[in-house]
Amino acid sequence: MNPLELTLGIMTAVGGFVDISELVFAAKAGSMFSYALIWVFVLGTIGMSVFGEMSGRVAAIAKQPVFNLMRHRLGLNLGLLTLAGSLISTLITCAAEVGGMALILNYLTGLPYMLLAVISVAALMASMWVLPFKWIERTYGLLGLMMIVFAVALVAIHPPWAKLAGGVLPQVPAGLSSKELLTFSYFIVAILSAVLFPYESYFYSSGGIEEGWGPKDLLTNRITCTVGFGFGSLLAISILATSAQLFGPINVGPELPGTSALEAAMPLAKPGLLLALLGMLFAVAGAAVETCMSNAYAVAQFFGWEWGRHVKPWEAPRFTIAWIAVMLLALLIVLTGVDVLSLVEYAVLFSIVVLPLTYLPLMLLANDKSYMKQHANKWLAKSLGWLFFIIVTAAAIAAIPLYLLTSGGQA
Amino acid sequence: MLRRLCLVLLLLLAACSKGPGADLQYIGQARSLAAEWALVNEQADKGRVTATYVASMHRWLRRNLKTAASSLTQPDSRYGAEIRTLLAEPDDAAPDELRIHADRLKQIEDRLESA
Numbered sequence: 065m066n067p068l069e070l071t072l073g074i075m076t077a078v079g080g081f082v083d084i085s086e087l088v089f090a091a092k093a094g095s096m097f098s099y100a101l102i103w104v105f106v107l108g109t110i111g112m113s114v115f116g117e118m119s120g121r122v123a124a125i126a127k128q129p130v131f132n133l134m135r136h137r138l139g140l141n142l143g144l145l146t147l148a149g150s151l152i153s154t155l156i157t158c159a160a161e162v163g164g165m166a167l168i169l170n171y172l173t174g175l176p177y178m179l180l181a182v183i184s185v186a187a188l189m190a191s192m193w194v195l196p197f198k199w200i201e202r203t204y205g206l207l208g209l210m211m212i213v214f215a216v217a218l219v220a221i222h223p224p225w226a227k228l229a230g231g232v233l234p235q236v237p238a239g240l241s242s243k244e245l246l247t248f249s250y251f252i253v254a255i256l257s258a259v260l261f262p263y264e265s266y267f268y269s270s271g272g273i274e275e276g277w278g279p280k281d282l283l284t285n286r287i288t289c290t291v292g293f294g295f296g297s298l299l300a301i302s303i304l305a306t307s308a309q310l311f312g313p314i315n316v317g318p319e320l321p322g323t324s325a326l327e328a329a330m331p332l333a334k335p336g337l338l339l340a341l342l343g344m345l346f347a348v349a350g351a352a353v354e355t356c357m358s359n360a361y362a363v364a365q366f367f368g369w370e371w372g373r374h375v376k377p378w379e380a381p382r383f384t385i386a387w388i389a390v391m392l393l394a395l396l397i398v399l400t401g402v403d404v405l406s407l408v409e410y411a412v413l414f415s416i417v418v419l420p421l422t423y424l425p426l427m428l429l430a431n432d433k434s435y436m437k438q439h440a441n442k443w444l445a446k447s448l449g450w451l452f453f454i455i456v457t458a459a460a461i462a463a464i465p466l467y468l469l470t471s472g473g474q475a
Numbered sequence: 476m477l478r479r480l481c482l483v484l485l486l487l488l489a490a491c492s493k494g495p496g497a498d499l500q501y502i503g504q505a506r507s508l509a510a511e512w513a514l515v516n517e518q519a520d521k522g523r524v525t526a527t528y529v530a531s532m533h534r535w536l537r538r539n540l541k542t543a544a545s546s547l548t549q550p551d552s553r554y555g556a557e558i559r560t561l562l563a564e565p566d567d568a569a570p571d572e573l574r575i576h577a578d579r580l581k582q583i584e585d586r587l588e589s590a
Contacts, residue, residue: 167535174527243588315577316514317507320535322528326514333523341528403542474500 070284074292076205081296082303083351084164084321085157085258085408087344090300091318091327092473093251094307099231102301104252106232108259109297111452113289115423118430118445119265120285123272126435130266130426131365137425146421147366153414154263154359158390159397160407161352162188164321167404168345171322172338178399185395188352192387197274197373200357204350210343213328213336215302220331223309231305243470250466250473253459254409257416259297260456263358265426270361274374282439303327321404356394360387409472413463420457427453494548495587501543502587505558506580508543512536513573520570533566554583 082090093101122128135143166181173180192200240248277285306327311318318324325344328336357373364371364383371383378384397407427449433440441449467473515536519529544550544558561576 170535171528171531174531241588311514314514314574315506315510315581317503318511319504319507319539320511320532322532322535323511323514325528326518326524329518329523334525337524337528403539471500474503 070287072202072206073284073288074295075209076202077288077292078205078209078295078299080201080205080208080347080350080354081293082208082211082299082347083157083258083261084160084348084404085261085412086255086300087164087303087324087348088318088321088405088408089251089255089258089412090303091307091311091324093255094304094309095311095317097237097248097251098308098312099228099305100235100237100248101251101255102228102231102304103234104255105259105297105301105304107234107455108256109293110448111256111260111455112264113293114445114448114452115260115265115426116268116293117286117289118441118449119269119426120272120277120289121282121439122426122430122436123269124277124279124281124285125437125439126429127273128429128435129270129273129361129365130422131362132368133425133429134422135366137428138421142421143366146418147362149414149418150262150266150362150422151359153411153418154266154355154362155390155393156397156407156414157261157263157411158352158355158359158394159402160404160411161348161355162391162394163398163402163404163407164348165345165352166398167321168341168348171325172341172345181395181398184349184352185391188349188356189388189391192353192357192373192391193377195373197271200353200373201271201350204346204353207346208343208350210339211299211347213332213339213343214299214306217328217331217336217340218302218306218309221306221309223305228305246466247470247473249462250470253416253463253466254412254473256456256459257412257419257463259300260419261411261415262419262422263355263415265422266358266361267354269426270358270365270372274372276374279439319405352391352394356387356390359390360384409467413467416456416463417460420453420460423449423453423456495552495554495590498547498549498552498554499584499587501546502554502558502580502584504543505540505554505561506577506584508536508540509561509573509577509580512568513570513577516567516573517570519567530566537562537566554580557583 119130134146138146162181162184165184166177169180169184170177236248303324310327310330325337325340328340360383361371363386369382370380372380429435430441431446515529515532518524540558540562547555549555557576557579564573
């Protein structure tokens with residue numbers, strides 16, 4: 065285990081943890097329900113660590129990417145259905161990230177939004193063409209670390225720490241009306257979806273294969289998934305807690321992603337604002353790359369094409385065409401003028417619906433000793449895997465009714 | 476159990492219906508946008524944000540307010556008039572003035588929710 069590689073891996077996981085959906089839902093959750101939804105971020109992060117570690121271990125030992133497994137474990141028909149669902153949800157997520165990027169650049173430069181969307185996509189595609197996998201992941205992840213300014217802002221406003229810590233325990237605030245209870249439930253589902261986005265495990269496990277992981281990398285995988293995702297989650301919780309403290313009392317339930325940057329500007333002035341906007345920009349850009357490549361990985365792995373960024377783009381032509389097509393489709397969606405927040409809503413909704421089908425084959429393979437040998441899931445990973453599978457399945461069933469009943473958390 | 480099921484069905488119906496119940500989400504959006512506008516102007520007055528950020532936020536706040544206003548099923552209602560008055564405010568309106576609009580919309584929202 066190389067300490068430098070491990071540190072960089074953890075820092076990349078921290079900086080790459082937050083995306084536009086977490087940004088939006090953390091700020092809204094804090095302003096609407098104070099600290100009462102912190103536990104959902106904690107729960108989601110434990111789930112992400114469990115499935116992330118599992119997908120990394122499967123990549124290292126069985127050398128199997130998620131969509132290859134899906135085809136073999138679910139069969140062609142159900143596999144195709146899951147592939148289609150994943151492609152749609154991840155494409156919408158990618159469009160939300162591209163729109164978010166253009167929006168943040170608009171706050172920084174004042175240039176027209178549509179032009180910035182085109183520039184963003186051109187810059188993302190250039191970086192994906194030029195950089196090898198490791199540096200694509202690291203560049204955005206490390207620059208996304210500027211989001212730490214939200215944690216600094218939280219400390220600077222002196223929140224009631226005891227009350228904040230109380231939010232870690234699962235709870236439902238007392239005195240909520242039936243409507244508020246439904247909205248609270250919708251936020252639980254949406255936050256779980258935003259933290260457990262399926263693209264994260266596709267990207268993570270495909271990355272493991274790209275980098276040629278083996279048994280020697282299992283400890284690095286475990287530490288990255290627990291420590292990296294854990295610290296990343298602290299950034300999302302900082303956004304929620306600062307919003308609870310600064311926005312909730314004055315009726316601000318952020319309708320614009322740019323409002324979240326005020327969380328850093330209020331205690332830290334212009335440097336805080338700029339660091340928050342730049343951190344948000346790179347975190348969202350990283351997520352745009354991850355979603356785009358995840359879709360290309362999914363298609364290529366499912367149909368058995370040559371794939372990966374360890375080879376030159378022209379050496380895996382169908383894979384290259386796939387990620388270019390995904391990015392251009394995401395741009396087209398943004399250019400229709402659809403609101404970024406609406407895209408975020410649809411992204412979390414579609415993602416949670418396909419999540420159980422994504423995690424089931426992964427878990428079955430990780431349990432299978434014939435593939436995984438002594439690295440198969442032990443009792444703890446098995447128990448947590450099934451527990452989270454039940455949780456995401458319940459969330460998937462509840463997602464659409466809750467979305468309709470609460471008008472996407474607005475009612 | 477039956478009571479809860481009835482409530483869910485009623486809420487589903489309300490989500491598809493017209494009138495103040497269906498407009499609640501847009502009133503809530505407009506209330507938050509008014510409060511965000513006040514906050515942006517307040518921070519601008521204190522010199523804590525850049526001029527580019529403020530100008531960009533004003534454009535998006537106005538755009539989203541217009542969308543909320545045009546989505547109302549009852550645009551001639553009291554809340555419709557309040558959102559129009561809010562939209563007539565200049566970009567650099569006083570934060571307190573904008574907060575009055577946010578408070579009024581909040582009162583309407585609370586009244587409709589408890590009705």
